[in-house]
Amino acid sequence: MERENIYKGSTFNMKCQYCGAVLNLTDEVCPHCGRKNRAGEAYKKDYDKYQSKVNTAEKSISAQQLYTVKVLVRGVAIAVLLAMFIGLVVYMLTHDWYFIKQKNAVSEYDTVTATLDRYWENEDYYDFFNYSDSINISGWSDGPYLDYHPQIEAAQIYIFVNNYISEYLAADNIFYKNKALTDICGLLDEFYDLDNLHYIYGKLAVGDTSDEKVEQIYKNMDAILKTYFYVSDEQVQAIRTADSTQIQLIIEESVKNKYE
DSSP states (O other): OOHHHHTOSOTTTEEOTTTOOEEOTTOSBOTTTOOBOHHHHHHHHHHHHHHHHHHHHHHHHHHHHHHHHHHHHHHHHHHHHHHHHHHHHHHHHHHHHHHHHHHHHHHTHHHHHHHHHHHHHTTOHHHHHHHHHHTTOTTOOSSTTGGGHHHHHHHHHHHHHHHHHHHHHHOSSHHHHHHHHHHHHHHHHHHTOHHHHTEETTEEOOOTTHHHHHHHHHHHHHHHHHHHHOOOHHHHHHHHHSOHHHHHHHHHHHHHHHTO
């Protein structure tokens, strides 16, 4: 019998060629007469061959997956270590460079102070602060520049206030306008507080002429408030001693009166 004829019929109507009993394709021998079932033997042989290929393929896939996982884990580990190394190098370089700038500022004290004084006298508070920040003396709680701390702090707040005033003027809805005004008033509270300007990290940092020099930037800020918020001289003096909530009430009242 040809092989293609052996597989004819379903597993439910295949019959033993010897006794005629109904057989399943998986039966290698007839359960009735005990004679070999050629179709069952062929099926078993083909099935074992197929299963062997499947097992081989599964082992190959598992091995490949395991290799891929190992490669990925190693790659991630190397990337993390490399990132940590680069971060450490950058930190060390920037950390050292930070102190190098401060050291240079100390060694060139006369030149630095002359530059700072020139910016301040010219009321160029933006360049004054940017210069002090570029040589890393802003926020420095030690060294020979503590006398300049009130001016540096005042200049920084001055810049922030002006930035928020720009946002206030450019705001196209009441929400953003009120938000900017709240930020302005919070900063003005700190700006006009000399005690706040006199200390850095709880350490006294003030020179003999600091308050006199800070008064210069105070007057400049007074003029800005008069220009953009229409406050009077009396209101300006009140703002200097008020807290942030009181400052906002004064400004809101002044603006309201301007447009009534």
